[in-house]
């Protein structure tokens with residue numbers, strides 16, 4: 001079956017017009033970055049068809065010419081996940097919606113050209129502003145966002161872990177669960193060795209859980225364990 005695919009220059013132009021962000025406004029994932037080793041790029045997005053490239057595909061429009069189907073006007077840049085989603089649930093993602101996404105994504109990319117990217121301290125400053133009463137209205141969503149953001153950041157550090165955060169009584173707790181066996185090495189400082197051994201022995205012999213102040217301890221094996 002004939003497929004009206006996009007040319008390489010079109011694909012590149014499409015991606016650069018949204019600064020490599022996924023065009024889904026709820027996603028906006030960055031889809032391109034450097035390959036390790038100082039050379040090459042990794043691209044995790046694709047030029048998706050607004051109207052399918054071939055008959056029978058999602059949102060196929062028989063009225064269009066092959067040239068129209070293969071033109072940049074019929075393309076939207078999406079991350080892989082979003083590209084699958086919009087093609088598998090055609091009814092939820094009509095062409096009109098995809099065009100809105102595309103326009104909005106290009107507008108955002110254009111705005112961002114003249115804007116300083118957010119720095120590490122920005123979220124914190126906003127949160128402090130909210131906590132000190134400047135933007136009370138936003139407080140619940142800010143706290144929720146801060147949680148989501150920290151969980152996401154931590155999970156990105158090491159995807160072998162699943163993380164949940166909760167905030168209660170002024171204390172934020174993170175629950176870190178390994179999704180697979182993660183080998184790690186724990187260094188216990190000399191002077192804490194006896195204390196550590198007592199706890200471990202009790203845990204092994206009687207199954208009693210123990211808590212220990214981890215000051216001076218070092219864990220190696222995951223960026224999460226060292227940076228969190």
Ligand SMILES: [Zn+2]
Nearest residue numbers: 022027079082
């Ligand atoms: Zn996406």
